[in-house]
Amino acid sequence: MPKSARRAAAVAVLAVAVCGALAACEGQPVAAPAAGPIVTAIGDATSVAPPPAEREPVVQPAPVEVAITFPQTGSGQWMFTPGSDEVAGTRGRLLRYRIALETDIDGVGPVDFARQIRGILGDPRGWTAGGQWRLQQVGPEDAADFTIYLATPASRDKLCGGTPDGYTSCRNGSNVVLNVARWANAVPNYGAPIDVYRQYMVTHETGHRLGQGHELCPGPGRPAPVMEQQTLGLHGCVPNPWPFPDGDREYAGPPGEYNDPIPAGAS
Template sequence: MPLRGTAVPTALALALVAGCAPPPSSGDNVVAAAPRRPAVAPASKVPVQKISYPATGSGTYAAAPKEFAGPRSGGEVLRYRVLVEQEINGIAVGEFAETVRSTLADPRGWTAGGDRSFRRVGRGAQADFTIYLVTPGTRDDLCQDDANGYTSCRNGEAVVINVARWVKGVPRYAPGLETYRQYVINHEVGHRLGYGHQLCPGKGEPAPVMQQQTLGMHGCKPHSWPYRDDELYTGAAGQYNDSAPPREGAAQP
């Protein structure tokens, strides 16, 4: 059942299986058999779904199931829920949730200090915060800020990821989309943990994860993790007067 209101994708690998047999004996008076074509399993006909979403969704969500309660690093356990807006096509809730889980569990992430760990809970369970993947318009409803439809945000217990940034990233972010996705999760969860915006520490240096890398690098290099060399990596507190690019609309398949 879909989750409504405040309750808080996919490429399939196509495997080609080929037979392999030992060659015939090379002894005298042996006639080699004619070569046989290896058997090939038929390729799957399941189409690859493209990603699409409207400018604004309905505010109805699919919820990721709880994760297995395996070992944790110690400290405070923060429970979070993952919701994906129903009108986002081509991004399965489990796919998004796994990227979130692996990012939060990475040894360079927010658990590196040993004072906290994260656990995903399922529908209806008590959570400390919720991570949403939403359309640009719903982003504005949840963020309650300048309604730019471009950035992601954190508003109270809501960590809001704009699907437009999840799918497209931002211009000139050289490491690519995977790194940007790790950044935006860590940045917005960082706000939930109480960290504010930070400045680039120097030209050519890695950007702190709490720098607003979505809007500009200011001489720093893209960097997606809170910790470097087992130390929390920060810059001076503050933010730049960067404007968000124009609002984006729907994405068609």
């Protein structure tokens, strides 16, 4: 979405400091975010348009793939999307999450991005399949247990803390941080379509927020556990973005992680 259109789509700007959202601790519900300035995207995620009047059918053109562009260092300003009435899962503890996109990112529509996140977290092969969790997206003014950020590489480093790498995504306390460079470009030699990689990165980082640690490949040719660090290497496994790939039994590997380097000069 061009910056001008994104600004035109905004309904509120709240000028507050960035540090409040970054200080949220794991396990504590987070009040309305103090990360800003905050721009709330217009439109209700659960609204239903009225049926159109009868007329001749209109042939819609095929959707055009829009390139995703972003600076290496963003502004640190966030567009939060509206909440949804949808609740993923039928039993277990309810966790509420917000969705925020850095305003410097073009080519990612906030409403469509939020729909993709809800689809991934609500997939019957995802974390809600085990009956331990239910997940619901809420709006920027609602209390939430974590926030999913789509961030530029430099903002990823600030949100993640620790050693900056500008390459991976992460979870840090109540921040689930998706690096837009990975959302746009995935990783070399992943061996699956980009949609599969996006499913993996959302499910993996959210898994950390749910208390999951890293896992190893259980054997050559087998699906990679979703908690394997697939961004850095598959180690003989094949891509897999789901903790419950068959929908009824959790799939996992041995606990642990590989000492894989961050690709030099990568973005």
